[in-house]
Amino acid sequence: MASSSSEAQFVTFSLGEEIFAVPVEVVREILDHEEPFKIPHGPDYLLGLRDVRGHGVPVIDLRLRLGMTGTEKTPHTRILVLDVPVADRVLALGLVADRVYEVVPFNRSQVETAPDIGVRWRSDYIAGVVRRESGFVVIIDLARLFSDSGSALVSLETPARVA
Template sequence: MSMAAEKREAQFVTFSLGEEVFAVPVESVREILDHEESFQLPHGPEYLLGLRDVRGQGVPIIDLRLKLGRTRTVKTQHTRILVMDIPLADRVLTVGLVADRVFEVIPFRLEQIEGAPDIGIAWRSDYIRGVVRRETGFVVIIDLVRLFTAAETPALTNLPEMAHA
């Protein structure tokens, strides 16, 4: 593949929450794990399922369905956790996102990626980096930095220290 072609496409990991398909940049995905119960933390937001030890690091596990305002994830044999390294301005935030099913790593050409749709009313679309049309429907590309707003990331970052206290 030529350098010019590489610049015009990016690799994404696709996964589902119910019937909807989402994607995150492959370079942000550290690993994909089977779902296991997390160490519960008191007084956390509802979408924070707890901490999980990932290769010696306490990683906060997020129910992405709840984070996006949907119903709680019901664990099945296909449920997975995507361990993500999200580059923020001053640090890297590591979180585990619970997905109903992980599909594949797929390239999207940059010209395929459309902006978040304007539906004429205010709705929480700030976490949408773009949308890709496929024969089977749409894939929503998540902007991970925006998904974890400045107001809540300090709390998530401090969790591992709290767990060891």
């Protein structure tokens, strides 16, 4: 039990030259990129739906969601199918990544808070930053990324509720 509190496993992937990570426990599978079924009137980062083992999963262009330029598909483009805990339920999402690299362990002591300067996206979506020889790895807080202004995604699976 002690190792789980001091070390966690993450899947690393790139968006352009930037390296990001998500906790391995939320990654259901990694798929080759296929064009999703388009959903009319969705936000620009919602590319559409993809059939994943008989279930429609919303596919998100994470680059657009983070305020970057849209993904240009290559032979390395992948979709990470994630089960993201949001509020009182789990949201299944497909995130488009330019390239998926590896599963790596990070010690808690390696994870720094997000800097306020030099970051091109809103830092409240960053769970932490890890320094590596080749640069930094940004750990994304998926629950925050898809719960605040990501309400259009949440309403795909359940009707919006008024609090």
